[in-house]
Amino acid sequence: MKKVNSHVLALNGDEAVAYAVKQSDVDVVAAYPITPQTIIVERFSEYVANGEVQTEFVCTESEHSALAACLAASLTGARAFTASASAGLALMHEMLFVTSGCRAPVVMAIANRALSAPLNIHGDQSDTMAQRDSGWIQLYAENVQETYDTVIQAFRIAEDTDVLLPTIVGLDGFTLSHTLENVRVLPDEAVRAFVGTRKFIEVLTHEDKTAPFRLDPDYPMTMGPIALPNYYFEFKRQQEEAMSQALTTIRRINAEYSQLTGRSYGDGLVEAYRLEDAEVAVVCLGSTAGTVKAVIDALRLEDVKAGLLRIRAFRPFPVEQVRKLLQNMKAVAVMDKSLSFGGNGGAVYHETRHALYDADAHPRIVNYIYGLGGRDVSPGEIRQVYNDLQNVARGQLAEKSVRYLGLRE
Amino acid sequence: MSHEKSWREIAPAGVCFKSSLTFLTGDWKTYMPIRDREKCTLCLLCVLYCPDAAINWHPDKQNIEFDYNYCKGCGICANECPTKAITMKLPEE
Numbered sequence A: 001m002k003k004v005n006s007h008v009l010a011l012n013g014d015e016a017v018a019y020a021v022k023q024s025d026v027d028v029v030a031a032y033p034i035t036p037q038t039i040i041v042e043r044f045s046e047y048v049a050n051g052e053v054q055t056e057f058v059c060t061e062s063e064h065s066a067l068a069a070c071l072a073a074s075l076t077g078a079r080a081f082t083a084s085a086s087a088g089l090a091l092m093h094e095m096l097f098v099t100s101g102c103r104a105p106v107v108m109a110i111a112n113r114a115l116s117a118p119l120n121i122h123g124d125q126s127d128t129m130a131q132r133d134s135g136w137i138q139l140y141a142e143n144v145q146e147t148y149d150t151v152i153q154a155f156r157i158a159e160d161t162d163v164l165l166p167t168i169v170g171l172d173g174f175t176l177s178h179t180l181e182n183v184r185v186l187p188d189e190a191v192r193a194f195v196g197t198r199k200f201i202e203v204l205t206h207e208d209k210t211a212p213f214r215l216d217p218d219y220p221m222t223m224g225p226i227a228l229p230n231y232y233f234e235f236k237r238q239q240e241e242a243m244s245q246a247l248t249t250i251r252r253i254n255a256e257y258s259q260l261t262g263r264s265y266g267d268g269l270v271e272a273y274r275l276e277d278a279e280v281a282v283v284c285l286g287s288t289a290g291t292v293k294a295v296i297d298a299l300r301l302e303d304v305k306a307g308l309l310r311i312r313a314f315r316p317f318p319v320e321q322v323r324k325l326l327q328n329m330k331a332v333a334v335m336d337k338s339l340s341f342g343g344n345g346g347a348v349y350h351e352t353r354h355a356l357y358d359a360d361a362h363p364r365i366v367n368y369i370y371g372l373g374g375r376d377v378s379p380g381e382i383r384q385v386y387n388d389l390q391n392v393a394r395g396q397l398a399e400k401s402v403r404y405l406g407l408r409e
Numbered sequence B: 001m002s003h004e005k006s007w008r009e010i011a012p013a014g015v016c017f018k019s020s021l022t023f024l025t026g027d028w029k030t031y032m033p034i035r036d037r038e039k040c041t042l043c044l045l046c047v048l049y050c051p052d053a054a055i056n057w058h059p060d061k062q063n064i065e066f067d068y069n070y071c072k073g074c075g076i077c078a079n080e081c082p083t084k085a086i087t088m089k090l091p092e093e
Helices: A013-023 A038-049 A063-075 A086-091 A093-101 A144-159 A188-195 A232-261 A288-301 A319-326 A347-357 A379-393 B045-049 B076-080
Strands: A007-011 A028-031 A056-059 A080-084 A107-112 A137-140 A167-172 A181-185 A202-204 A210-212 A270-273 A280-284 A306-311 A313-315 A331-336 A364-370 A402-405 B032-035 B055-058 B063-066 B086-089
Touching: A007 A013, A013 A038, A013 A107, A013 A144, A013 A167, A013 A181, A013 A188, A028 A038, A028 A063, A038 A056, A056 A063, A063 A080, A063 A086, A063 A093, A080 A086, A086 A093, A093 A232, A107 A144, A137 A144, A137 A232, A144 A167, A144 A181, A144 A188, A144 A232, A188 A232, A232 A313, A270 A288, A270 A319, A280 A288, A280 A319, A280 A347, A280 A379, A288 A306, A288 A379, A306 A319, A313 A347, A319 A347, A331 A347, A331 A379, A347 A364, A364 A379, A379 A402, B032 B063, B045 B055, B045 B076, B076 B086
Parallel strands: A028 A056, A028 A080, A080 A107, A107 A167, A137 A167, A280 A306, A280 A331, A331 A364, A364 A402
Antiparallel strands: A007 A181, A137 A313, A202 A210, A270 A306, B032 B086, B055 B063
């Protein structure tokens, strides 16, 4: 693939999503507004009004309906997109499972936001973490550039015929959604060529005919009907297989995109930063990684062997990569921007710790809950985490493995 | 029971690989509708009300017929029949 020229636009995260969707030849966008996602569909509706896209734009009466509309469109073979956050994503909960169960490759941007109560419009990852078992791929972007790139990649990943899973692209509410960055955007034709058109697997229908897997009056087909105890389990096992396939597809699309743009994000699943010779490492998702990298650079000048493992794909969770990259650390701090109440820590902590259980060596591992309700996390606080980690590495275990960063005690 | 396929052998998303015609739901029923030809005026309301399209109108015979392979015994036809020509009975009755 030939590398293409890009030009620079000043975009915030939401605008970058809208721009990527505009370029990705999307047939249907159905959405309902919610902060901090609103700008995405606002911008996109302008593209529709200006005739810059041929997309069918559906204003629905709720997020539940928005995803239902995207699901139906996707099942006919259309490329469908929606965006939401927080309570909106929560209202979609039922349809999330229907969409993944119907293997509809809908792409959805989530401007990550806290859940009520108390009401809070600011950024944390409670909304998507609460949907981690809904069968959707979840990718988290570190900055606005990656948000743009990941939305384009998401269509390829979701629609890959080995995968066929709906995909969430998470961008931290306000920190990314409303923050202006210089973003390198590709020419329209380059994106259109990269995303291509949807391909369809062939399935056997009830009429004993082979037909493309999409709703088409010429080939009647029933999708997502009742499956009783004798078959339901088999369909769920297929979804798990698709998640395993996605581990390969996400890496392949990251590599292909890199050939086109020169930009890649680790292996697509995880990004290791100064981790090769590190002794203490932080694990996090999303925009916090930018702050952590700056702190690492400063600590390295002070001869602290600090590193970062940024998890880009939380679903499917890259167990092997996490194990391989972390098992030789002395101490690991997992940062969670959400809390699993009563679960002894956050989801990223649980899964990272789980990945390390079968490792050859076992680093000491602690959890930091941080940033809930959009509370800022400062470089000073990240530095404190690394200081703590050096103590933990020396065997000074604090009484509690789950800690709170930036909380008034 | 016929051979049940593994997860590797079936289409995704629960796509039906057998026609519903082969799935005889009539064996779900407890009570079955029995029609009294004397009372029936062939108004065909039962044909319209049947949620399973299990009552067939045969214009050639000028008659209706219950398809007990698919009638689930819900009793809607008996309830709606204006002349009370349909009664729900246990098969042994």
